[in-house]
Amino acid sequence: xxxxxxxxxxxxxxxxxxxxxxxxxxxxxxxxxxxxxxxxxxxxxxxxxxxxxxxxxxxxxxxxxxxxxxxxxxxxxxxxxxxxxxxxxxxxxxxxxxxxxxxxxxxxxxxxxxxxxxxxxxxxxxx
Numbered sequence: 001x002x003x004x005x006x007x008x009x010x011x012x013x014x015x016x017x018x019x020x021x022x023x024x025x026x027x028x029x030x031x032x033x034x035x036x037x038x039x040x041x042x043x044x045x046x047x048x049x050x051x052x053x054x055x056x057x058x059x060x061x062x063x064x065x066x067x068x069x070x071x072x073x074x075x076x077x078x079x080x081x082x083x084x085x086x087x088x089x090x091x092x093x094x095x096x097x098x099x100x101x102x103x104x105x106x107x108x109x110x111x112x113x114x115x116x117x118x119x120x121x122x123x124x125x126x127x
Contacts, residue, residue: 013053013081018125023047025119028112037106045102045113048088055082059090069110076117084114084121 024047030040048054059065065087068074076084091111094101105111 013055013085016051016053016122018122021118021122021125024051024115025055025122028115028119031106031112031115034106037103039123041103041106043107045092047070048092053085054089055085057086057089059086061095062090065090067108076114077093077120079117079120081118087114108112 027040027044027047034040068079068087091102091105
């Protein structure tokens with residue numbers, strides 16, 4: 001059963017429109033062509049807090065997310081926006097404790113897969 005803060009978080013994410021997501025989605029071509037990710041990682045970090053899609057939850061104890069993140073063939077289209085935001089949150093927050101986690105998530109394609117899945121989902125939103 002979801003508690004009140006989880007329902008509020010989902011409500012905030014559900015209220016985001018395409019224009020809200022656009023700064024993040026504009027990073028996709030840069031990520032696809034980037035050999036050196038430092039600049040795009042910094043932009044990504046700022047954007048996810050500005051939107052904001054970094055959400056408070058107990059990410060270190062989120063085993064479901066760890067399973068998704070470790071499965072290279074996981075289809076992110078099978079999970080909702082809240083779950084995608086939780087995955088982004090877990091990577092960004094983990095980077096504070098283990099420097100390089102976010103950069104590794106870019107190099108591995110993990111972040112790109114999530115962003116492309118978000119793009120598919122929010123492209124149905126009216127602008």
